[in-house]
Amino acid sequence: MTTPHFSLLILTLLVLVLATAVTEDPSNECVYTLYVQTGGIIKAGTDSNISVTVGDSKGRSVWIPNLKDWGLMGPNHDYYERGNLDIFTGRGPCISSPICRLNLTSDGSGDHHGWYCDYVEITSTGPHEPCSQSIFYVEQWLATDAPPYHLTAILDGC
Numbered sequence: 001m002t003t004p005h006f007s008l009l010i011l012t013l014l015v016l017v018l019a020t021a022v023t024e025d026p027s028n029e030c031v032y033t034l035y036v037q038t039g040g041i042i043k044a045g046t047d048s049n050i051s052v053t054v055g056d057s058k059g060r061s062v063w064i065p066n067l068k069d070w071g072l073m074g075p076n077h078d079y080y081e082r083g084n085l086d087i088f089t090g091r092g093p094c095i096s097s098p099i100c101r102l103n104l105t106s107d108g109s110g111d112h113h114g115w116y117c118d119y120v121e122i123t124s125t126g127p128h129e130p131c132s133q134s135i136f137y138v139e140q141w142l143a144t145d146a147p148p149y150h151l152t153a154i155l156d157g158c
Contacts, residue, residue: 047110
């Protein structure tokens with residue numbers, strides 16, 4: 001005969017295993033593609049690391065800690081240079097459509113830390129999910145030495 005504590009332990013472990021299996025199932029992931037346009041003005045490019053968080057109206061989000069890790073432009077491409085349109089893609093948990101929040105953050109590192117971003121366009125799709133497209137007109141510096149003197153731009157259209 002099993003004790004009630006042992007039965008509770010087994011039940012808890014079973015729930016954890018099932019929850020892990022659901023969250024690690026690639027069929028529960030969506031594909032996100034980001035098109036990032038750096039401004040054409042002088043010194044608009046940067047060598048800093050850029051992170052992105054995209055979110056939906058329900059408060060769910062996908063965080064990309066280093067956007068270059070999702071880069072499609074090749075291993076020797078210099079991302080975030082003046083006038084460039086850079087393309088990034090990766091997989092993450094599915095969130096509701098449309099994506100209506102963007103948090104774009106520079107870590108301010110590198111020789112050229114200031115960055116002027118024109119816009120970020122995001123497409124997403126996944127299993128049993130409609131294709132979604134959102135565009136965020138950032139049109140500002142992410143820099144500590146140029147207005148608005150912030151390394152983060154938050155756009156909330158929710």
